[in-house]
Amino acid sequence: MLEIRDLVCAYGQVAALKGISLQVGAGQLVALVGANGAGKSTTLRAISGLVKPRSGSILFEGRDVTGADPRRMLGLGIAHCPEGRRVFPHMSVAENLAMGAYLRHDAAGVRQDYARVYADFPRLAERRAQAAGTLSGGEQQMLAIGRALMSRPKLVLFDEPSLGLAPNIVEQVLSIIRAIRDGGATVLLVEQNAYAALELCDHAYLLEAGRIVMSGPGAELIADPHVRAAYLGGEVETAHRIRA
Amino acid sequence: MTQALQHLLNTLVLGGTYALLGIGLTLIFGIMNVVNFTHGALYTFGAYAAYLACAALGLDFFLALPVAILAGLALGALIELVLLRPLRGSDMDTTMLVMIGAGIILQSGTLWIFGGVAKAIPTPFPDAPLQIGPVSLSWLRVFVFAAALALIAVTYGLINGTRLGRAMRASFQDADTAALMGVNVGFIYTATFAIGSALAAAAGALLGPVYVVFPQMGDLAAVKAFAIVILGGLGSISGATIGGFILALAEEFGAGYVSSGYRDAMGFLIIIAVLLVKPTGLFARAERIG
Numbered sequence: 001m002l003e004i005r006d007l008v009c010a011y012g013q014v015a016a017l018k019g020i021s022l023q024v025g026a027g028q029l030v031a032l033v034g035a036n037g038a039g040k041s042t043t044l045r046a047i048s049g050l051v052k053p054r055s056g057s058i059l060f061e062g063r064d065v066t067g068a069d070p071r072r073m074l075g076l077g078i079a080h081c082p083e084g085r086r087v088f089p090h091m092s093v094a095e096n097l098a099m100g101a102y103l104r105h106d107a108a109g110v111r112q113d114y115a116r117v118y119a120d121f122p123r124l125a126e127r128r129a130q131a132a133g134t135l136s137g138g139e140q141q142m143l144a145i146g147r148a149l150m151s152r153p154k155l156v157l158f159d160e161p162s163l164g165l166a167p168n169i170v171e172q173v174l175s176i177i178r179a180i181r182d183g184g185a186t187v188l189l190v191e192q193n194a195y196a197a198l199e200l201c202d203h204a205y206l207l208e209a210g211r212i213v214m215s216g217p218g219a220e221l222i223a224d225p226h227v228r229a230a231y232l233g234g235e236v237e238t239a240h241r242i243r244a
Numbered sequence: 245m246t247q248a249l250q251h252l253l254n255t256l257v258l259g260g261t262y263a264l265l266g267i268g269l270t271l272i273f274g275i276m277n278v279v280n281f282t283h284g285a286l287y288t289f290g291a292y293a294a295y296l297a298c299a300a301l302g303l304d305f306f307l308a309l310p311v312a313i314l315a316g317l318a319l320g321a322l323i324e325l326v327l328l329r330p331l332r333g334s335d336m337d338t339t340m341l342v343m344i345g346a347g348i349i350l351q352s353g354t355l356w357i358f359g360g361v362a363k364a365i366p367t368p369f370p371d372a373p374l375q376i377g378p379v380s381l382s383w384l385r386v387f388v389f390a391a392a393l394a395l396i397a398v399t400y401g402l403i404n405g406t407r408l409g410r411a412m413r414a415s416f417q418d419a420d421t422a423a424l425m426g427v428n429v430g431f432i433y434t435a436t437f438a439i440g441s442a443l444a445a446a447a448g449a450l451l452g453p454v455y456v457v458f459p460q461m462g463d464l465a466a467v468k469a470f471a472i473v474i475l476g477g478l479g480s481i482s483g484a485t486i487g488g489f490i491l492a493l494a495e496e497f498g499a500g501y502v503s504s505g506y507r508d509a510m511g512f513l514i515i516i517a518v519l520l521v522k523p524t525g526l527f528a529r530a531e532r533i534g
Contacts, residue, residue: 011434048424074426084433086421088414102407103426 001026001186002047002155007056009042016042018210019056024188029181031189031197031218033231034207040085040190043207044157047188048080049073060155074103077154081161083190085144089133093124096132096143100150110150117146120176138169145176155186162193168218174200194231198222206231246378250267251496253376255489257385258496260392261447263488265398265465266472267481268443274479275436277336281343282323283444284466285350290316290445291452291461292354295363300456305367309391316445317438324437329430347466355459362456365449388450395446396485397406399439405479414437416479426489444469464508469509487526490514 009017012019017039024030031088032040045051047058049070057066060076070080079100087096101110118125121142127135132143141161148156158177162170174196181187191197198204198218205219206214214221221227265287272280293315297308311477327346331339369383403409414422415432447465455461472491476483491511498510518526 004476050420050423070423071426071428074424080424082421082424086418088417088421090417091410091413095410098410099422099425099427147425 001028001061003073003186004043004047004145005057005059005126007043007046007058009039009046009051010054016210017046020207020210020212022205022212022215024186024193025203026186027181027184029178029187029189029200031191031201031204032207033191033194033197033221035231036192037209038207039210040207041159044159044188045065045069046138047073047157048078050080071103074151074153077152078157079148079153079155080152080157081144081148081159083159085137085140087132087140087143087147089237090131091128093132093135093143094128095151096147098126100147103151109152113150113152114224117149121146138165141165141169141173142176145173145180148179153185155188158189158191160188160190162191162196162198170196185225194227195222198227219239247500250379251500253379254385255388255492255496258491259489259492260389260396261451261488262448262468262472262492263396264392264443264447265469266476266484266488267396268440268447269469270473270476270479270481270484271412271443273473275412276433277326278328278437279340279343280338280437280440281340281379281466282347283440283469284440284462284464285347285354286316286319286444286462287448287465287469288354288457288459288462289319289350290448291365292352292363292448293445293458294449294452295365295457296367297473298377299363305365305453308365309446312449313442313446317442319445320438320441321338321434323441324434327401328433328437332430332433332491351459351462358459359416360459362458364456365453367453379464384453388454391450395443399443400481402439408432408435468511471515474515480525483525490526 004020004022006019006021007017008015008019020039020043022030022032032043034040034082042051049068049072049212052067056065059065060078065073065076081113088099091099094114097114101113104110118128123139124143124146127139132140135143145161161177162172166174170193177187177189178200189197189201198221203216204218205212206227214224214227222232249423265283269283269452272278293312294305294308297303297311298305301311303311323346326508327342328339331342367384368462373380373382401452403412411422411427412432412435414425415429419429422432448462468491472484472487475490476485476487491514492516494510495507499507
């Protein structure tokens with residue numbers, strides 16, 4: 001569904017991506033893990049059109065969409081749920097959702113999707129008239145997810161959806177992302193919480209300093225000694241202990 | 245008492261047009277982060293457009309007003325597309341200098357074309373003022389107040405009740421994320437500058453017949469617009485509305501009870517006081533969102 005070939009992106013003189021290639025198959029949940037500054041967010045920003053690539057290409061459903069603007073990408077069916085939630089703080093919950101459906105003109109379908117988001121996230125329904133900036137971090141993340149879904153995307157890009165959230169909320173957010181994949185959408189997930197992402201995904205890529213250094217099924221990466229040492233630390237043992 | 249009532253009535257009339265000026269400026273600053281030094285020139289432009297519509301096209305004042313507003317909208321869009329769009333992403337000082345230059349060109353152009361002699365815009369209102377008990381008000385001023393209120397209401401409706409307005413507010417709060425929602429942020433900037441310019445032109449066309457029309461009339465208007473925006477908090481539309489009326493109140497009562505020579509000084513006294521006490525403006529939001 002999505003294919004990236006030799007993508008190079010730079011901010012001024014600083015190269016953020018040094019030629020990465022990856023593939024996301026339809027209906028898959030693919031995770032992109034790596035340290036801070038490895039280029040994970042840049043990859044997503046290049047896909048959604050916020051960053052113009054220096055070279056390389058991005059193909060979506062077989063079409064070359066390299067360098068297209070965010071409006072075109074959204075129109076093609078790619079929604080980007082940005083890092084730090086980025087809800088519009090002085091707009092109500094309902095208005096934030098309306099912004100998610102900004103490009104849509106099928107009023108009946110949009111109304112249906114409001115109902116679906118409110119059914120999936122009852123907290124948002126309760127607070128629909130409230131300014132988004134007054135919501136808790138978890139609620140804001142739910143709103144950001146709901147807003148992304150309002151465009152009826154084929155592919156959803158999630159950038160650090162668990163960042164800064166309490167552990168029980170993280171669980172909830174991750175299960176929502178899995179439910180989105182199970183509902184038929186394709187997901188590309190960027191996470192610093194490598195263990196959770198690897199456990200959740202169908203396939204994963206490991207990004208280090210602007211290069212993809214490893215890829216494979218999540219379980220394979222979890223089992224890899226380099227990944228364990230550099231990214232999972234004590235987490236695997238802790239997780240096993242909790243389970244035991 | 246009668247005198248105070250009369251001042252209050254004048255405040256309402258003046259405040260309406262001040263609010264228009266302030267809303268235009270605060271919209272442009274809030275959404276685009278551009279300090280618009282052409283605002284005074286656009287105010288002058290609106291007055292001359294109304295004058296031309298009356299004198300050259302033979303339209304009456306009621307038709308000249310929408311003509312002036314549309315002309316302001318068009319000139320604003322042109323300025324944004326030609327001068328500001330290529331400068332997107334450059335720092336604020338650069339756009340500020342370019343806007344100062346554009347303001348000088350507009351003002352000198354007006355002087356060149358129309359000369360320095362003041363023009364009057366004819367209006368169809370009767371000479372006898374409207375008498376409300378002990379106070380009186382010319383029909384022209386009644387109309388100016390009503391038209392200003394109507395334009396403020398239309399602007400509010402546009403910003404808060406339309407798809408365009410929602411996209412404007414979203415771009416104002418977070419331009420990148422608005423782009424991710426499919427908003428054409430470049431178009432939003434053009435629309436914002438055009439709407440802000442149209443409001444300035446409307447204020448000029450409304451106050452043109454109250455006073456007279458001359459090339460430098462925008463200078464003081466621009467200073468007052470900045471005063472109103474500082475007073476109300478940068479980027480706040482309701483703040484600009486209230487700020488417009490506060491400035492008008494201070495001017496009217498300052499002129500009436502202190503000295504009419506200090507009329508235009510009152511605004512600056514208020515600005516100094518506000519900046520000393522609450523530098524973010526009286527109605528600023530808790531955080532900068534521009």
